[in-house]
Amino acid sequence: MVPGASIRHLALGLLAALLLAGCEARQPAFPDRELPPRQSVTLLDQAGHRVQLARPAERIGTPGVSMASLVLALGGPERLVAVAAEVNHNPWLAHIMPELASRPAPFIRPAGVHLESLLALKPDLVTLWLGNQSQGEKLEQLGIPVMYLGYRSPEEMRQAVLLLGQALGERGQTRAEAFVGYYEASLTRVRAGLAGLSDAARPRVYYASISPLHTEGRDSMIDAWIRTAGGINVAAANLRGDGQVQLENLLTWDPDLIITLGLAQQQAILADPRWQQLRAVRQGRVIVNPRGINAWCTRAAETALQVLWAARLFHPERFADLDMAMETRRFYRQFYAYELSDDEVARVLQGRNPTDPQP
Structure with missing residues (x-):
């Protein structure tokens, strides 16, 4: 005969086994269920124009180097899928992000674009400077979302960066906030130094x-x-x-x-x-x-x-006490994921290309 305590232990063991089996059977309850899609994005750009994206932009097209530099700082080179030729041939971009030298270049400066080439790249978003609404309207008629940015002051630049970050999704927003934080800290430092x-x-x-x-x-x-x-x-x-x-x-x-x-x-x-x-x-x-x-x-x-x-x-x-070499290294490290050498820092501060001869 099995003692009472042993019977209780045996019963508890059987119950635990049954519960565990039940849990294992329930784990794949929805094996074919897709994860919920990422949230759509709706915003008003700096032209007061409504931008609607089905999801945060992963594939971005933009003409020109300045706007491209913002996309690179907030999203990295993998987000930039359509550019102008000046981005392909930019000496510093070719040096620190060589993959951009072969990026498709459907945009033609100052305000042209090969529409078929751009459509084939399937951009989620095209960013344009204010004043290029006629080009943007043509793109929107083809189903390409367009966002207009433009700034003449630090405050307007801050707004542009945050809008672009919002369009890029959570990671882009985080990087946009970091960029704005860096810029505002620089402005605060300068204003404090100029007091009086x-x-x-x-x-x-x-x-x-x-x-x-x-x-x-x-x-x-x-x-x-x-x-x-x-x-x-x-x-x-x-x-x-x-x-x-x-x-x-x-x-x-x-x-x-x-x-x-x-x-x-x-x-x-x-x-x-x-x-x-x-x-x-x-x-x-x-x-x-x-x-x-x-x-x-x-x-x-x-x-x-x-x-x-x-x-x-x-x-x-x-x-x-302001060390511009240190600040330049810090900026490139944080926003371009590139560690500048002493020679590269000197060239940037002198306004020279990476392969220019030293004076």
């Missing part, structure tokens, strides 16, 4: 854009970073947005400092004897803007670095 700065202590700055006499005045990103960094944009009083000025204007303004979009503009200014009448030229104060994926002074992602560099240039005594 008098107008008389602000250098008068001229920016040479695509040519020596092409510049940008008020209501532009150029004017925004010059003012934020503690300078005065000499063209702001006479010009709104971008446009051409005359050398006579420069002689009247006689800026303390000239910043050029690239090496070509600097060399053109230094080679022209007429520019020698300007104080900035005589004093060797014609400076090439840093350039990585794009010039930092433009609307590219690296604009987040521009205000730091400009503040250090305008007011070195107030920003003596």
Whole structure:
């Protein structure tokens, strides 16, 4: 005869076995059931235009380098499926993200596109700058969602980055918030360093854009970073947005400092004897803007670095502890997943390509 305690143990064991078998039988209750789809995305872009996506965008098309740099910073190269040829041939992109050299390029600058080629790539979203609505309407008629972005100030850039992050889904939103956090920390640092700065202590700055006499005045990103960094944009009083000025204007303004979009503009200014009448030229104060994926002074992602560099240039005594090499490395590591070497950092800060000979 089995003792009572043993009978109870045997019963409990049998019950546990039956329960376990039942649980195992219930685990695959819905073996063919699909996971719930990712949530759709609906937002208003910077044109006030409604963007509706069935799911967060995984395949993005965009013309131009500046907009592409934002997509790369928030989503990485795998999200960028359709570009313009200037992205394929960008020296720094070819260096740090070589896979982009062979990316399909259906977009034609400034506002064209091979529609059949773009459709074949099946983009979830195309991002365009404000002012390109006529192109965007054609794409939407073909079923391609379009989002318009544009900014002339740090606040508008912040909005653009957050909108793009929202379109990219949860990971994109997280990276957008990190980017905005970095940019806002840079702005806060500069404003704190310039506390109490008098107008008389602000250098008068001229920016040479695509040519020596092409510049940008008020209501532009150029004017925004010059003012934020503690300078005065000499063209702001006479010009709104971008446009051409005359050398006579420069002689009247006689800026303390000239910043050029690239090496070509600097060399053109230094080679022209007429520019020698300007104080900035005589004093060797014609400076090439840093350039990585794009010039930092433009609307590219690296604009987040521009205000730091400009503040250090305008007011070195107030920003003596600001290490732009360290900041550049940090930015590339965080947003482009690339570790710059000492030589690469130097080239970026000098506005040189990765294969240019050193001066």
